[in-house]
Amino acid sequence: MGVVHTYLCMHNGLQKCPAAFRPRAHTATSYTLSVEKGRPILQGLLAIDFLAKEVLGWAQAMPKFSGDIITYMQTFLERTYERCRTSYMEAAVLEKQSYMLIGRHDIDKLLRLGPDVTRLSSSIDQAIKDTNASDAESVEVEMELCDKLLSLRPIKQENLIRDDNKLILLASLSDSLEYVADSIERLGKSSSSAYNQVEENGRQKPLNHMRTNSAPPKDLATFAEEYRKLAIDCLKVLRMEMQLETIFHMQEMTNREYLDDQDAEEPDDFIISLTSQASIHIITRRDEEMVPFVADTKRNYIFGGICGVAANASIKALADMKSINLFGVQQICRNSIALEQALAAISSVDSEAVQMRLDRVRTYYELLNMPFEALLAFISEHEQLFTTAEYANLLKVHVPGREIPEDAQDRVAEILPR
Numbered sequence: 377m378g379v380v381h382t383y384l385c386m387h388n389g390l391q392k393c394p395a396a397f398r399p400r401a402h403t404a405t406s407y408t409l410s411v412e413k414g415r416p417i418l419q420g421l422l423a424i425d426f427l428a429k430e431v432l433g434w435a436q437a438m439p440k441f442s443g444d445i446i447t448y449m450q451t452f453l454e455r456t457y458e459r460c461r462t463s464y465m466e467a468a469v470l471e472k473q474s475y476m477l478i479g480r481h482d483i484d485k486l487l488r489l490g491p492d493v494t495r496l497s498s499s500i501d502q503a504i505k506d507t508n509a510s511d512a513e514s515v516e517v518e519m520e521l522c523d524k525l526l527s528l529r530p531i532k533q534e535n536l537i538r539d540d541n542k543l544i545l546l547a548s549l550s551d552s553l554e555y556v557a558d559s560i561e562r563l564g565k566s567s568s569s570a571y572n573q574v575e576e577n578g579r580q581k582p583l584n585h586m587r588t589n590s591a592p593p594k595d596l597a598t599f600a601e602e603y604r605k606l607a608i609d610c611l612k613v614l615r616m617e618m619q620l621e622t623i624f625h626m627q628e629m630t631n632r633e634y635l636d637d638q639d640a641e642e643p644d645d646f647i648i649s650l651t652s653q654a655s656i657h658i659i660t661r662r663d664e665e666m667v668p669f670v671a672d673t674k675r676n677y678i679f680g681g682i683c684g685v686a687a688n689a690s691i692k693a694l695a696d697m698k699s700i701n702l703f704g705v706q707q708i709c710r711n712s713i714a715l716e717q718a719l720a721a722i723s724s725v726d727s728e729a730v731q732m733r734l735d736r737v738r739t740y741y742e743l744l745n746m747p748f749e750a751l752l753a754f755i756s757e758h759e760q761l762f763t764t765a766e767y768a769n770l771l772k773v774h775v776p777g778r779e780i781p782e783d784a785q786d787r788v789a790e791i792l793p794r
Contacts, residue, residue: 473620
């Protein structure tokens with residue numbers, strides 16, 4: 377048992393070493409699943425994976441001491457999990473809005489139904505699979521989540537995670553946790569047929585489900601589940617962070633007067649800020665920096681919600697406007713083109729989906745240039761393109777030179793499904 381104590385001491389030393397839970401400087405330009413080829417698993421988690429395999433082997437080879445050995449393994453699996461959770465909390469600190477939001481029941485439910493939920497984990501749990509929505513339902517879920525996020529305005533900069541190093545840590549930690557979770561799960565399955573040779577109450581017990589004196593039994597599958605859940609929480613925080621960063625800039629749209637007396641040549645300042653100086657520029661860099669640390673599907677999950685938030689925020693901004701003229705419509709269309717170009721430049725974002733959603737924004741605002749009868753004909757042919765509330769907002773906003781009859785809302789209501 378002296379060897380076990382030696383390894384446990386080594387493990388305790390790693391627990392106290394900050395570098396063991398810090399992403400390594402990485403020069404790779406792509407992600408690999410192989411540790412041998414450079415998958416950047418955190419050193420502390422590589423060590424725990426090695427120890428778990430070694431100790432389980434000892435337990436099988438030394439049945440007389442298997443109970444004590446498994447207790448040691450349980451101890452350092454728990455300690456490593458707590459150390460990882462500490463790193464997670466240091467990156468996603470309590471006062472940050474993204475961390476608080478993913479802990480809300482309503483937000484968590486929507487995230488589980490979202491369009492990209494299957495990208496969360498390579499071994500996503502059955503509960504999430506069972507609640508995954510259809511494509512049509514996913515669109516509704518995305519809009520509902522967007523509504524909830526927009527209701528949080530004004531988003532304050534101090535409530536966002538501005539340190540890129542913390543975001544990279546969350547990405548690296550997520551991948552490392554999932555790597556160990558997969559490894560532990562495989563260990564549990566491989567040991568399920570191996571039994572401890574020591575009789576306890578006249579029966580043998582599986583090696584992956586040993587009872588300790590101080591705590592209830594905890595099998596390897598439970599540890600794998602805990603590690604994987606924390607890995608998923610890291611990804612949820614990152615996804616939420618990117619959406620909140622987008623809203624932080626887009627919220628300026630509601631304070632803008634769209635009654636220009638001439639056609640502007642540039643997008644609005646907040647769009648320039650979003651696409652050139654701050655968020656999207658930063659997000660593009662973050663996407664590039666995360667390439668070696670996170671698989672493509674995970675980066676797609678992290679950055680995939682940005683376009684939906686930007687598009688929905690643009691459309692819902694009309695409800696807060698009192699007036700808009702032709703030049704204002706052109707300006708918003710110019711804004712959406714600038715957004716499309718910036719978002720399409722993010723490697724992990726689906727450029728076709730970006731174009732489709734921002735085309736919808738341009739179509740929506742261009743409807744303001746139509747005479748009422750032409751708008752009524754468009755609504756008759758495209759009942760499902762926009763919601764009843766969105767069509768109603770087109771009638772409420774004042775457009776200089778456009779005449780809207782008094783019974784306009786009633787005539788539109790006759791067309792739209794109840």
